[in-house]
Amino acid sequence: MTALSSTPTLTTARLTLRAPQAADWPHFLAFALSDRSSFVRAPDIDEGKAWRGFGHVIGMWVLRGYGQFVFHLTGQDRPLGMCGPWHPVDWPEAEIGWSVWDEGCEGQGIAQEAARAARDHALGTLGWPTAVSYIDPENHRSIRLAERLGARPDHAAAHPFADEPCLVYRHPRGAP
């Protein structure tokens, strides 16, 4: 296996956030092919597109030096989702993204705990001057999470999805 080199690991009260690994692939694929990912992927998703998508997640770490972390309960291997810095080449600015792969861990504040750690990493360690999260207006769960993190809609900000509806939530500097 070709390992990503010198990637950070973040820890929170319950979680460990680390760079993606090959063993995460089946979990990512199951999420990508499920209805749960409908807000964050193309409608014509298939195994090949999901593979490229996960390759993108890994390649981001190589190309940008940062990327989305996969998170799991500390002491357990099962990946629950991913979150963190995300900046494809044609996006107007850098994002904090999140997706919860495992439905069973919803409603426990897990995603919030992970996203907060990843957001603070971007604004702190990486020194980003600002960060947004792009959210589908129908994705109410994600909107609630953004608001709990202290992010607020920035109606003046551009988003990468052309004519599709998209809310831009801008994160505050420092913990809210």
Next chain:
Amino acid sequence: MTRLDTPRLVLRHPEPGDWPAYFAYCASARSPLGVDCPEGKAWTNFAAFFGHWHLRGFGRFVLTRRDTGAAIGHAGPFRPAGHPEREITWTIWDPACEGQGYAFEAAVATRDHAFRDLGWPTAVSYIDPANTRSQRLAARLGAVIDPAARPPADFPAEVWRHRRAA
């Protein structure tokens, strides 16, 4: 990091600095993505090169010329999820470097690498029936069309099956 050496090329892992040359290729008429290729789509494909290496432990190499150092294409072992078999691919990015045998040189080296170092029992190349240049290269490599093999669902290609080098 695996590196393959041929008489005129060094085949090395992709590097972030290859992006401008790769994108120039993607946005050219010679690429399946075509001149209207969105930058984001090329970026995703480029990022996935690194992902493939990370996930599989092998992947496609970037061809760099010994004489100029320029990155001129990619070639080698490719096995994305959803494809029926393990494949050897080759692509020249720089049109000025076509017709000089670079793709052949890289294809031989990476095919032999797949059989010798990766222990592949067999390998194919999926080639568009209209891509006569690639068909000629496959034939020069000793590959033959395998009518019983099926192509990827999203690519109605002919399946050329490789033979181990003598």
